[in-house]
Amino acid sequence: MSEDTSVMSATRFNGRIRRNGGAWPVEAGRYRLLASRACPFAGRSLIVRRLMGLEPAISVAFTDPLQDERGWRLPAPDPVLGIRFLSEPYFAAAPGYDAGVSVPVMVDVPSGKVATNDIDTLSIDLATEWGEHARRGAPDLYPEAHRAEIDELNTDVFHNVAIAVYEAGMAETQEAYDSAYQRLFDCLDRMEERLTGRRYLVGDTITEADVRLFNSLARFDAIYHGYFKCNRNLLAQMPALWAYARDLFQTPGFGDTVDFDDMKRHYFTVLDAGNPHHIVAGGPDLSGWLAPHGRDALGGRPFGEGTPPGPPPAAEAVPPAGRPG
Template sequence: MSPSRFDDRITADPDSAWPVEAGRYRLVASRACPFASRAVVSRRLLGLEDAISLAVVDPIQDDRGWNFGLGPGGRDPVLGYRYLSEAYLAADADYDGGFSVPAMVDVATRRLVTNDFGVMTLDLATQWTALARPGAPDLYPEPLRAEIDELNEVVFRDVNAGVYEAGMATTQEAYSRAYDALFARLDALEERLRTRRYLVGDTITEADIRLFTSLVRFDAVYHGHFRCNRSKLTEMPALWAYARDLFQTPGFGDTVDFDHIKRHYHLVLDEGNPHHIVPGGPDLSGWLTPHGREALGGRPFGDGTPPGPPPGAEAVPPRGRAA
């Protein structure tokens, strides 16, 4: 994945260029994108819905990139834009790169502040605490940060980015290298999760969010469409149970839209799919089956509490849910 071009940070320092402020920023995200979905999950777990508004883009991009076609009249009702690219160009009129999500946009100026997905969720967990809900979990606990960072680095390289390297490879050598690294890492994670409920410590952390958003897409798109087909997620017992555990935890599965995921990957990232066929499977009902991970102990939210239901306007439509 390419580095983020816009990497300003929104911080708790009131004198910073972009200080934390309720209602000032709008998170633009795609429910199809695993990197944007990290920010959506973090925002839900921390209860920042009232502090940071959410714009969900259409999963189908055109030649101008992500668009607000789901909004009234095809525009975002807060920013007034038809395309996310407009916020990028408001920040830099000469910018000629990609227009990625997640993107944090300053509502007053309608300009992009940051698209740095690697830092954005860490800042949500550490800089926005004054505006988080009562009972919000600590997703990046200081004593565990070195271990979380180390694990995040290899999971990003081999899994989060690795599936794309395999799926978009143009040589057998590049594909094989990514494929081998992906499944070596998944095997290591499978072994790690046999005896522990969460990746680091005994509560949900940033590490779990980053792995989950790739796992939840694995059988639906990566296994077939990206040729990551040694094993399905459902064939890796510990990882499959772990993924179901998180999916059934408030703040995770209630942000997942399988309809957006499948349509985006098969209709936009469509090399090898010239007729634009969206497959009917896989069967999603397994996501709601018992996982048995409670036997490993752990406290999902530590000393905190689960988030409440998502705001009505942010609920995933029925066609996108596991049932």
């Protein structure tokens, strides 16, 4: 989502793209995913799309990590949609639209209108509704037997990690900061305890719950610890969570969607209240993301009965500046 106060605003376009028809039926080539590698909420859709092998069915365009007064923008006019600013499909869908313009967003190519920007359901629908277009060996990221548990964890992580870091970083009173800070670290402590004896959050395979937590963890030491004052400790000082995050980062479909350079340039320049000169921090050392994690000893089958995805398409590869090592 937009890394400003709209990060806490409600989703406006909550349509569902589903295989059984409706306003937005599943159809290969019909939709274009607009996403930012800087944004943790967009990161969910990028990872699920990769894990499911939906690249041939759903094209993608990456926004520039920088913004101006017009908000999210594409580096050049989009060759599919013919737009330069993310606001354009929002205005096409709702003339006079005056609410937040956020990523990720699925745009209906024929009409140029937003189909959905619902961060809660978009990645779940990619995991469950696009099966006929998924790759052979795609994992079950939202298994029916575990959905209640996944939903409960997702709610906890959303409010007490993904949103709490923003509430801490944007707090205008000490009380608001203290509350968000406490909720954040209470939740991280719960996740640390949960992951000490198990490889994944739910069951013995990667699920939607892991996708969502990972995106916050990937940004923690580089952004949230210092810039958002979430500094009780580094992720690297929480043994289970740090090993878990490295395990996922080194799993195909996760780390190959993460661009640390985009992240840092975005946060340190767009959220400028505490950084008016837009100085981008030099650290942290990213090489630790490639260090052995030892989580294999806990068992588990990352993709269940499935297989890892292949390399990302060349046009979607993260530039060297955004990768560790």
